[in-house]
Each structure stands twice: as C-alpha cells, then as structure tokens.
Amino acid sequence: MKGFLSYRFYALVRKELQQFRRDPMTLVLTIVFPVFLLLIYGYAISTDVRHIPLIVFDQDRTAESRSFARGFGHSDYFRILGEVQGYEELRHSLDAGQAKVALVIAPGYSRDLQLRRPGSVQLVVDGSDSNTANIALSYASQIAREYAIRVTVAAIEERGAIDPERLRPIELRSRILYNPELRSTLFFVPGLIGVIMMFLTAVVTAGVIVRERERGTIEQILVTPLSRMELLLGKIIPFSWVTLVDVMLIIGVGTLLFGVPLKGSLLGLMGYAVLFLFSGLGIGLFVSTVARTQQGAFTMAVLVSLLPSIYLSGFIFPIASMPAPLQWIAHLSPATYFLQILRGEFLKGIGFQILWPQALFLAAFSAFMMILNVMRFKKYL
Amino acid sequence: MESSSPAFPPTHSSSAADGGRPIAGDAPLAIETRGLTKRFGQLVAVDQVDLAIRQGEIFGFLGPNGAGKSTTLRILCAIMRPSSGSARVGGHDVVQEPEAVKQQIGYMAQRFGLYEELTVSENIQFYAGVYLGGGKLAKRRTEEILASLALKDRRGELARNLSGGWKQRLALATALVHRPRILFLDEPTSGIDPVSRRQIWDILYGLAGEGVTLFVTTHYMEEAERCNTIGFIHQGRLVACGAPEELKEQPFDGDLVELEGPDLRHAFDRLKGRPEIRDMNFYGPSLHLILSKAEQELPSLLEEFRAEGLRIETARIIQPSIEDIFVRLTKENHS
Numbered sequence: 001m002k003g004f005l006s007y008r009f010y011a012l013v014r015k016e017l018q019q020f021r022r023d024p025m026t027l028v029l030t031i032v033f034p035v036f037l038l039l040i041y042g043y044a045i046s047t048d049v050r051h052i053p054l055i056v057f058d059q060d061r062t063a064e065s066r067s068f069a070r071g072f073g074h075s076d077y078f079r080i081l082g083e084v085q086g087y088e089e090l091r092h093s094l095d096a097g098q099a100k101v102a103l104v105i106a107p108g109y110s111r112d113l114q115l116r117r118p119g120s121v122q123l124v125v126d127g128s129d130s131n132t133a134n135i136a137l138s139y140a141s142q143i144a145r146e147y148a149i150r151v152t153v154a155a156i157e158e159r160g161a162i163d164p165e166r167l168r169p170i171e172l173r174s175r176i177l178y179n180p181e182l183r184s185t186l187f188f189v190p191g192l193i194g195v196i197m198m199f200l201t202a203v204v205t206a207g208v209i210v211r212e213r214e215r216g217t218i219e220q221i222l223v224t225p226l227s228r229m230e231l232l233l234g235k236i237i238p239f240s241w242v243t244l245v246d247v248m249l250i251i252g253v254g255t256l257l258f259g260v261p262l263k264g265s266l267l268g269l270m271g272y273a274v275l276f277l278f279s280g281l282g283i284g285l286f287v288s289t290v291a292r293t294q295q296g297a298f299t300m301a302v303l304v305s306l307l308p309s310i311y312l313s314g315f316i317f318p319i320a321s322m323p324a325p326l327q328w329i330a331h332l333s334p335a336t337y338f339l340q341i342l343r344g345e346f347l348k349g350i351g352f353q354i355l356w357p358q359a360l361f362l363a364a365f366s367a368f369m370m371i372l373n374v375m376r377f378k379k380y381l
Numbered sequence: 382m383e384s385s386s387p388a389f390p391p392t393h394s395s396s397a398a399d400g401g402r403p404i405a406g407d408a409p410l411a412i413e414t415r416g417l418t419k420r421f422g423q424l425v426a427v428d429q430v431d432l433a434i435r436q437g438e439i440f441g442f443l444g445p446n447g448a449g450k451s452t453t454l455r456i457l458c459a460i461m462r463p464s465s466g467s468a469r470v471g472g473h474d475v476v477q478e479p480e481a482v483k484q485q486i487g488y489m490a491q492r493f494g495l496y497e498e499l500t501v502s503e504n505i506q507f508y509a510g511v512y513l514g515g516g517k518l519a520k521r522r523t524e525e526i527l528a529s530l531a532l533k534d535r536r537g538e539l540a541r542n543l544s545g546g547w548k549q550r551l552a553l554a555t556a557l558v559h560r561p562r563i564l565f566l567d568e569p570t571s572g573i574d575p576v577s578r579r580q581i582w583d584i585l586y587g588l589a590g591e592g593v594t595l596f597v598t599t600h601y602m603e604e605a606e607r608c609n610t611i612g613f614i615h616q617g618r619l620v621a622c623g624a625p626e627e628l629k630e631q632p633f634d635g636d637l638v639e640l641e642g643p644d645l646r647h648a649f650d651r652l653k654g655r656p657e658i659r660d661m662n663f664y665g666p667s668l669h670l671i672l673s674k675a676e677q678e679l680p681s682l683l684e685e686f687r688a689e690g691l692r693i694e695t696a697r698i699i700q701p702s703i704e705d706i707f708v709r710l711t712k713e714n715h716s
C-alpha cells in the first residue's frame with residue numbers, strides 16, 4: 001500500500017513480460033522488424049548514384065569527339081554501354097531503360113573547335129527517375145565544364161598570350177566533414193534508431209493497452225486496487241526495457257556490420273534515448289486512451305508518430321525544403337530533435353553543450369505527455 | 382486474516398440444497414444503495430434503485446437482457462460512476478472511496494476477462510500478486526485456490542485452451558484468490574454445461590456458508606430460487622425484491638413459450654406489434670413469448686417462420702419463471 005510503486009506494480013510487470021514471451025506477433029514486431037529495417041536501409045536503400053549507364057551517339061567520329069566521350073567513361077559516375085548509330089536506336093535504349101543518359105555529339109564538333117566556335121553536344125536524360133536524372137545532369141555538366149576549361153587553356157597556351165594559371169580566378173576546394181565519402185548508410189543508420197524507437201514506443205505500446213480494452217481484460221484489472229500510476233507505468237516500463245535492448249542491438253549492428261562510427265559517447269546516447277523513449281511512450285499512451293480497437297490504435301499511432309518520424313524529421317528529406325505547414329509539424333515532432341541528436345552523436349561527436357536545446361525539448365515533451373495521460377486516463381469503464 | 386481451515390468445502394457437498402437459508406435480520410449491511418441512477422445520454426440504464434443486502438446473503442439479481450443488471454454491478458464494483466444516488470459496499474462509498482471498496486470485493490465479469498495467452502496458474506498468480514504481493518502469502522493462496530477449485534491438473538494449460546466451464550472456474554479462482562468478503566458475479570454460469578454449473582454453485586454456497594456476501598446475476602430459475610433474496614430489475618427499475626417463495630405466488634395470465642435458434646432476432650422483428658403477442662422478451666440465448674392460447678396460436682406462428690426460412694430450433698410451452706412473472710407484472714403496471 002505504501003510508497004509510489006507497490007508490489008501491485010511488480011505483479012503487472014511480471015504479467016506483461018509473460019505475455020510478451022508468449023506472443024509471437026509482439027516478438028516479431030520488436031526483434032525481427034527492427035533488424036529487417038536495418039538491413040534494408042543498410043544494404044538495399046542507397047541514395048548514392050554511381051555508374052549511371054550511358055550511351056554515346058557520336059556523329060562527328062573524330063579524335064576530339066572520342067576523347068570528349070571518353071571523359072565520361074573515365075569518371076566513376078557514368079558507365080559507357082556502347083555506341084548507337086541513330087536517334088531511333090538511342091530512343092529505344094532509353095525507352096527500354098538500358099541507358100539512363102545519352103550523349104549526342106553533333107557532326108562538325110571538332111571542326112567547330114578548331115575554328116574557335118563552340119562545339120555542340122547534347123545530353124538526353126531519362127527523367128522518369130528524377131533523383132538520378134538530377135544527379136546525372138550535374139555530373140555531366142561538371143565533366144563538360146572541366147573539359148571546356150582544358151580546351152580553352154590549351155588554346156590560350158598555344159597563342160602564349162597570358163599565363164594560363166591566371167585564367168582561373170576562383171578555385172573551389174571543397175572538404176566534406178563528418179561523412180567524407182557521403183555514404184548514405186552513415187546518413188540512414190543513426191536515424192533509423194529514432195524510427196524504430198518511435199515504432200516500438202508509440203505503435204506497439206498503444207496496441208498492447210488497447211488490446212486489454214478490446215479483449216475485456218481491462219474490466220477485471222479495474223476492479224483491483226491498482227492505481228492509475230501503477231497501471232500506466234506497469235504497462236510501459238516492460239516495453240521501455242525491450243526498446244532499450246533494441247537500441248543497443250541497432251547500435252551494435254550499425255557500428256560492427258555497417259561501419260557507422262560512434263564518435264560521441266555511448267552513455268550520452270543512451271541518456272538521450274531514454275528521453276526520447278518517454279516522448280514516444282507518451283504518444284503511445286495518449287493514442288491508447290483515445291482509440292477503441294487495436295486496428296484504430298495502430299492506424300492512429302502510425303499517423304501521428306511513425307510517419308512524421310520517417311518523412312518529416314529529416315530522416316529522408318531535408319526539413320528546409322518542406323512547405324511551411326509541414327515544417328511546423330516537423331518542429332513539433334520529438335523525432336526531429338532526436339534525429340539531430342543521433343546524427344550529432346554518431347557522426348559529429350558533439351556533446352551536451354551543443355545538443356542541450358534538443359534534449360530540453362524532448363524532456364519537456366515527455367513531461368507534458370505524461371501529465372496529459374495521467375489526467376486523461378480514468379479508472380472507469 | 383489467516384485461517385487454517387480450507388478455503389472451500391469439497392465440491393461434492395450437498396450444500397446446494399440449503400438455499401433460502403435464513404440470514405439473521407440484524408446482520409450488518411454489506412451492500413446498500415439509495416436512489417442509484419445511471420444515465421447514458423437519453424437512456425436511463427439504472428433508475429432510482431434502492432437495495433439493502435446483508436452480510437452472508439446470496440442476492441440474486443434478475444431481469445431481461447439490457448435491463449441494467451451489468452451496469453448496476455459495475456457501479457457497485459466502483460468501475461463506473463453513478464449519475465446520481467449513492468452506494469456503499471463493505472461500508473465504503475463507491476464514489477468517495479473506490480479503492481477501499483476494491484480491496485474487499487471480488488468480481489467476475491460476464492465476459493471472460495483473463496489473459497488467454499497465460500496459463501491457469503499464471504493468471505491466478507497475477508491477481509494474487511496484485512492483491513497480496515509477490516511473497517509467500519500470494520504463493521500459498523494460489524496453491525489453495527488451485528486445489529479447492531480442482532484446477533491443479535490444469536495449472537500449466539493456457540487459458541485459451543480451456544472449455545467454457547473451466548474458463549468460468551478459472552475466472553472464479555482469480556476473483557477469489559484474495560478472499561474477498563463480497564463477491565459480484567455477472568452471469569457466472571451462462572453458456573456452460575449443467576455439471577459445471579452445479580459445481581460452481583456448490584462452490585458459491587460454500588462461500589456463503591463462510592459468511593461471504595454474494596451478488597449474482599443469472600437467467601437460470603433453479604439458481605434464482607436458491608438465493609436468499611432476489612431482486613428483479615426491468616428497464617432500470619427495481620420492480621420487485623423479496624424471498625423467492627413470496628414472489629412465486631404472483632398470478633400469471635396466459636401461456637409462456639420459449640423459442641431458441643439462430644434467427645430469433647428476425648423472429649422478434651416479425652412479431653413486433655402483433656395483437657396475439659401479449660409480450661416478448663429476450664432471456665440470455667432464448668426468446669420468451671406470452672400468448673393467450675399457445676396451443677392454437679403457436680403452430681401457425683411456427684408455420685410462418687418456416688415459410689420465411691427462419692431457423693427456430695426449439696419451441697415449447699414452459700412454466701413461467703419468476704423473471705417472466707416480474708416482466709408481466711411490470712408491463713401491466715405500466716399500461
């Protein structure tokens with residue numbers, strides 16, 4: 001009777017763990033699903049674009065035109081499939097999806113260059129995959145620009161008018177921090193911890209509480225002297241343990257299998273994870289006090305917690321490029337802040353002195369949800 | 382709180398026969414309600430109900446489906462708030478001190494409310510833990526209740542694999558593991574075989590013998606007749622309350638027909654408003670009709686059902702039960 005949490009609470013926790021062990025569906029959701037997601041994002045889904053298949057339609061057939069086309073093949077970005085002999089063949093290759101990009105060199109290309117006129121080159125891009133098309137375009141124009149500069153410099157050198165080195169007023173030397181090879185695995189795997197945690201805390205927790213209502217077992221529990229606090233905590237604490245075990249699992253697989261560096265401290269990361277955990281549980285509990293069926297709870301939890309944490313948190317798409325209303329939602333979602341923490345901890349190794357505003361938001365969000373839930377949850381049918 | 386005597390007498394005892402055993406008139410009240418009312422929007426589910434049930438009494442609560450039985454029970458168990466009126470259970474007000482009420486009562490809901498994926502003993506242990514803690518006491522009580530309800534051989538079985546009768550027995554075990562002084566049972570024997578029903582009632586009589594107050598809803602006449610007192614609720618109102626013998630004296634006008642089968646709901650809709658149907662009510666799985674002369678009217682009704690393709694499996698003239706008498710009386714009073 002005395003104290004904040006009594007033996008009643010422990011009886012509930014034990015029961016939850018027994019149920020958890022017996023329920024294959026929950027086991028799949030909590031263990032198999034996260035590992036599956038991790039493998040998909042780690043191996044299969046990659047936004048890195050390399051070796052774009054390219055065909056060449058060289059109407060000029062000179063040493064200069066061949067040298068220009070070879071420039072594309074030398075880069076890592078394109079892979080030259082071969083040459084075509086006409087527009088029809090070119091079109092067919094793009095239609096069939098064999099090539100994504102076609103390079104057309106106009107007749108008279110080398111003569112134009114010799115006469116100091118601009119040589120015409122056309123790039124035909126398959127726009128059905130807009131992401132790849134965009135990247136292909138920017139790679140291609142980069143290659144063409146470099147080539148043009150080389151040609152110009154050679155021409156000027158030939159005349160000996162000025163020092164060619166002075167023809168480049170700005171030299172851009174870029175250096176990429178945190179993920180120098182721009183590997184998308186490093187981008188996705190830390191963020192995935194947030195997505196999976198949100199799934200386990202909000203979606204699964206809402207489900208297990210609504211299940212008690214749906215099956216009628218809640219009635220038998222309500223007649224016992226379990227307090228509201230004991231009931232709520234007894235339901236969510238076992239799931240917190242499971243979630244934290246999952247977090248360790250993902251960190252382990254991410255660092256060992258995918259080589260994601262953990263530059264910050266593991267302990268600090270777990271601390272932030274606990275804050276985020278309570279935010280997610282708060283959402284899950286709230287959903288469970290509103291939804292009447294497991295189906296309804298699932299739909300609602302996915303909508304209010306999982307979708308924002310995947311699509312609006314910056315996990316896949318940058319927040320800055322979203323329309324304003326979606327940005328507002330993004331800034332209210334705890335997943336957004338946790339994602340910044342995750343990338344900061346894993347890739348940048350920054351600490352609390354930089355991440356404290358994010359941590360503060362998570363703490364405030366959790367506290368707000370818990371108060372709301374204790375107020376909303378009634379020990380009545 | 383501890384006693385060395387067995388929790389329950391053996392189930393083969395003949396205590397089932399001593400229904401109607403007198404309760405001392407000066408025993409303190411275990412359950413008392415005054416003007417208890419519950420509204421759901423426009424509907425008045427429980428309407429100004431006054432009850433006074435003494436300690437050790439078996440109170441049978443009767444009435445057709447939807448009359449307000451389960452709602453009353455839930456209010457008394459402090460899991461639903463009354464709209465107005467008051468109720469005291471075990472000396473505590475259900476609104477002011479719901480947790481004190483909950484400490485003293487056991488409740489068995491109409492719907493099986495245990496965990497299907499846990500075993501028999503895990504279900505009992507859970508409730509033992511909630512009421513008594515995780516220590517030796519909870520363990521001992523779990524063993525005792527497993528023994529006294531003959532659940533020992535099935536302790537490792539998952540609840541979902543039990544038959545209806547065994548499920549009810551398990552539900553009773555979880556409601557009893559903390560030895561409540563007052564026990565609420567919502568149709569504890571509905572839908573189970575006669576042997577299990579008999580066994581469950583033997584257990585209940587044993588409890589009453591130990592001074593436990595029982596508040597039971599039922600549709601079975603022979604069960605109601607063994608209660609000390611029965612209360613009859615109709616459309617939320619307590620229309621009669623007293624010893625079964627007194628109440629049975631009431632006259633009954635007309636013939637009572639009991640119908641059973643899968644298409645009762647359709648039959649009910651067809652018969653609604655017909656002049657030859659004097660009254661109609663659902664009781665658990667069956668539909669009761671009151672006809673002026675059943676021998677003449679029933680065959681043509683059954684012929685009609687057959688022609689319409691309605692499946693009615695049994696149709697027989699039965700002796701009116703106390704419930705039927707009550708409903709009849711109520712309707713006559715209304716008109």
